Amino acid sequence: MAIEASQDNSARRRLRLGMVGGGRGAFIGAVHRIAARLDDDYELVAGAFSSEAARARASAQDLGIALDRAYDSYEAMAQAEAARSDGIEVVSIVTPNHLHAPIARAFLNAGIHVICDKPLTTTSGEAEDLVALVRETGCVFAVTHNYSGYPMIRQARAMVAEGELGTLRVIQAEYPQDWLTERLEDSGNKQAEWRTDPARSGAGGCLGDIGTHAYHLACFVTGLQPEALSAQLTTFVEGRRLDDDVQIMLRFKGGARGLLWASQVAVGNENGLKLRVYGTKGGLEWAQTDPNSLWFTAFGQPKQLFTRRGAGAWPQADRVSRIPPGHPEGYLEGFATIYSEAARAIRAVQSGEMIDAEVMYPTIEDGLAGVRFIEAAVASSRDDSRWVTIP
Amino acid sequence: MAIEASQDNSARRRLRLGMVGGGRGAFIGAVHRIAARLDDDYELVAGAFSSEAARARASAQDLGIALDRAYDSYEAMAQAEAARSDGIEVVSIVTPNHLHAPIARAFLNAGIHVICDKPLTTTSGEAEDLVALVRETGCVFAVTHNYSGYPMIRQARAMVAEGELGTLRVIQAEYPQDWLTERLEDSGNKQAEWRTDPARSGAGGCLGDIGTHAYHLACFVTGLQPEALSAQLTTFVEGRRLDDDVQIMLRFKGGARGLLWASQVAVGNENGLKLRVYGTKGGLEWAQTDPNSLWFTAFGQPKQLFTRRGAGAWPQADRVSRIPPGHPEGYLEGFATIYSEAARAIRAVQSGEMIDAEVMYPTIEDGLAGVRFIEAAVASSRDDSRWVTIP
Amino acid sequence: MAIEASQDNSARRRLRLGMVGGGRGAFIGAVHRIAARLDDDYELVAGAFSSEAARARASAQDLGIALDRAYDSYEAMAQAEAARSDGIEVVSIVTPNHLHAPIARAFLNAGIHVICDKPLTTTSGEAEDLVALVRETGCVFAVTHNYSGYPMIRQARAMVAEGELGTLRVIQAEYPQDWLTERLEDSGNKQAEWRTDPARSGAGGCLGDIGTHAYHLACFVTGLQPEALSAQLTTFVEGRRLDDDVQIMLRFKGGARGLLWASQVAVGNENGLKLRVYGTKGGLEWAQTDPNSLWFTAFGQPKQLFTRRGAGAWPQADRVSRIPPGHPEGYLEGFATIYSEAARAIRAVQSGEMIDAEVMYPTIEDGLAGVRFIEAAVASSRDDSRWVTIP
């Protein structure tokens, strides 16, 4: 077996990482912690894992965090860590959506870099304020639209950018799930509870949770921004307060057209994220169920299967790969790539260097675009699917 | 190998079949002829294969048709055949769309049953007139929305009807192709010429050619009729006179929502017809690339793969199967099922019996629904994707 | 939809066809009849569908055969048909294996061409005698190793022959089924009864029924003949008299090595015929579950998907295709190609012309090779998997 690991970055000093949210009973935090660990770029040293003191402390203990760095308030944490000579350099925010903005502000104001879950905020006003604050502080701010970290997605983006598809025409993005087919939010499932609660999730349910992922991926790969959308959001499960199915028509700058479908009631789908892009010269297809494969057809030629690090794979995919072709890399590796690239950016900022152009983690601007997408879709759907311009 | 052919119907007398269109240089005619032959229900004995006399004659000769039954005018053919004691009992109409209506009228008026390609007509007015004429004459009229003949589509329809999916929520239909990615209509390709010509195709390009197939399939399987649609039709290839990409949002009676995408510029897709249906209790997925498979998920259970005549297959699929599981049946077999069922219906009418409830070829009403779908989509697209009610 | 049917051969006079076997209660006969009909090359006009007079007559009636041409003895049929001016020109033999040889002899001696199911005979001695008789009579003799009729198999053979794979190294053939997982032969299933009966099937069970198909396919595609084999045949189901699982190592002329696996007890497999071929320059993969696809990898390049009549498909595949890419052709179409090619050969013989080099139906020599394969595998397995030379 010919193993060549491109990302054994252990030589670099680990960045000191804190986390807000992600304590006992919460779950996305664990994914962020594995992602942070995988390429050995970070060491978790502090956390406000919960706003309940006892749970915050217990969670810190679980995670081997020194108790003097286990906080039950993010404000206290930002202040205390900023004051330490060995204070955290970067914080991961893994709370429900409505808390992203105030927490991010606290750490940015303390000069601490931020990695934040998505959607960025619950209103575009908050998001715009954050954009301004990030620019002002010069901090790195990564939003974990993690699917953009998959190697073959990087190749897809590069192929589009290099003109392999010609002028783009049709973009099909979809993200079906089925976990909210029934009224899970009434069963005590914490994830379902806050994700269907407008006060914590914002105006989008399925739209914000996974629709924004599909949207980001489509924009990331194509390099295009939609100008307008026409949406029908539906709440199929009785009594649910947010949409659980999202159907959107898109018009992109330059004339491309697209459909975006996201659903949390499509029985038989787990996390069926899929992207298809068609242009004048070629077409691309990718699905998360088989993330190491990228299908490409040059018009008039047989379809080709590019595989992660396989024959003919592009360097943009190789760069974010760890193991040889045929050995599947998955979700955690793609997520880890976002963390690794954020680390590269943070180190560059710390040393006053330019951030390498290869680094392409989703930024605060991507986060803002996601929030604007949510607002436009909600507005369109409320107005009988009228076309709404995306700022 | 355990072969059990359920459709070796050779015992029954063959129906005398005529054909209009489908001569030398035309091609869908050959598919109809194979379909007619496959289950031995028909014998082709007459034809107006072309309106040019020389070509009509040559085509008849190619096909072994007696020259006195080779016509160069459908009017002459309808009249002459109606007058013969051994005249045709049924005619296949395989011309460009704009000729379907006058030809069908001529044969119906002569008391001859009709099998007609789709879309039925170029205007709903013509289609409504045909519906009235069919009812008046009592003739069988089948429209070759052939995909409804696939065995696993029959099972899908039965599973929905039996409530295996619960109340339907989301319906995703798509039919991407890529053969019109470039301006093929300028290269002398006859198929491309008339299919992109409004005078011969009607108001829909891709919409009429394959969008109607996806639409019919969605309605056939779900048993639902859409109430309204919002469409964006696009012509991507410069100079083309009809749409080559179709994106439609659908609202069904009962609250289900759907997306329909059809394209003739999606590079890498040959005939990618696919249907997915999701309800409160289960989900179904089917694709023409693997037509002998039907994926079903009961919510909370592992996904199941039903195969044509395989373990657990439903009788509705078995009935229209010819060979054992694992030996693929394909497009021609599904097409032949429409012909076989039309033959059963014609024989029933001839003998004054009821048509068996198992017979479910697409009818004149399905043809009319397709034309109304085209008109609604065109109207919506012209009016900025406004929701348009489907009559 | 751009339909171009390459095989609408209706212009040619139909050959007069007879059938032995395939009456009521038998089933492979129906497949042969559809295959004969599909390309309009044959008309079934006579038959000895059963050796029981009543059943023979009833079967003929089912099939619309004139009663004076319904026989209950193949000897009588051969004699009577040979004496008629409108007698059959070719006979299909679809009986259990042990009857192939005497029936074939009777018709060959009457100067009638033969299409015969496989395996050719139950002993190689009989098969060799038939080879001699075919050469003596000059009759066409086709053996229905029907899988060689699939278009992408034709392309595979051409790609190997043209050197696209370089020198061949490894050949993997498999054909798993599961229909004999339990003792079906005791349940009244006729197919299971004779296929597990050495008196009617010969020395091979699974080996003869499907192992020979996999073997023929491997030889057909690679153009190689094995020199020797080492086999372990197993009878898993208690009381069964013939093997139901076959595992064979192969050594080919020129140094290639192969494995052949066939099974009738592999639960979850319907008709899982699959072939993989690897050489110094490239590799090919094909499976009956997706017969319109052929995967090809040139070493150091991304894998390519060739599809029937799709972009880049080879003419050898196009020639035996009927409909456009993306519309699946299946088992019956491949089977029909064998019939069509036999018809071309018969017509050539009748008119004293050379048989077209494109015609490549399996011949009597292929049939003999299959019987020798069975005998070698049985001998090896009985002798502790010793390597046995294949004549």
Added chain:
Amino acid sequence: MAIEASQDNSARRRLRLGMVGGGRGAFIGAVHRIAARLDDDYELVAGAFSSEAARARASAQDLGIALDRAYDSYEAMAQAEAARSDGIEVVSIVTPNHLHAPIARAFLNAGIHVICDKPLTTTSGEAEDLVALVRETGCVFAVTHNYSGYPMIRQARAMVAEGELGTLRVIQAEYPQDWLTERLEDSGNKQAEWRTDPARSGAGGCLGDIGTHAYHLACFVTGLQPEALSAQLTTFVEGRRLDDDVQIMLRFKGGARGLLWASQVAVGNENGLKLRVYGTKGGLEWAQTDPNSLWFTAFGQPKQLFTRRGAGAWPQADRVSRIPPGHPEGYLEGFATIYSEAARAIRAVQSGEMIDAEVMYPTIEDGLAGVRFIEAAVASSRDDSRWVTIP
């Protein structure tokens, strides 16, 4: 997205880990380091990354290892670390095969637990000695047959053990690659060099490198040991000194039969490990290209798709899963599970507790079985594929 990470084990103190081999220019070491890190069970604190002093030091620096714990001799390392109060508790051996035994002895003799790459040794004598030493010292000894760490492989094993397949009959294991299609060992590729060198690899080339993986997986899932095998090993690439293709027939205790194919010249295959198991009641299929899926067919029922943590998944799969269904876990996660389970065993030994029955990393005995398999296959192949008993 409902994320529940079951393996965020950060609470436990990290075990102090050393590594032998895996320095600059070597690659499997990086995989072991990621695997060790992923579940936060280990901290790498010492290493003899190379026997060249300069490279050993540079590698240590790359990896952030204190220079006083960077060794250029494993003997020195074993001695020094054993003497430190903060010495390593466990060592990973990631050198070419011929060094596994002496290195393992050194650390076992120093009372240090071992995680060792495969095949365990180059002779069964060495392997047997190691087994004895492990028993004597009471140390944990894990062999990284990492594929047994995939969640769906754990479910497969459990399903077999629970009788879901009934009595096993047929086992098909394969592992095709293509990276040695040409003479890569002459091009300066270190991996190819030592893997084709009998002095460093032992008697098996492809056989030892990946054949043993397929063999271990087949035994792990079925719970069966083969009694005898018949092998043909081939060296296709001229001048190569070890086999590059392996074809083996297997006889298992209890009557099951199997085929094992491994190849490094099968063009178009990257790491195509695949296992299929068939019994009297059901069948299972799994492939590394889609490792989160397990196909199961109960005889007479439709095929079912079990997915990692999906509906109906078994607890044995859930236990070694980290993220929700539909988000692919891959090779590194499976590898990490072996490391995590070794950590659980080491902690149990350290605290004098029983090792949890859920822990099922491959042991020294599995390693010995692999070496015996190599020796038996080589002996059989040399003796014209004679059946050789496996001790």
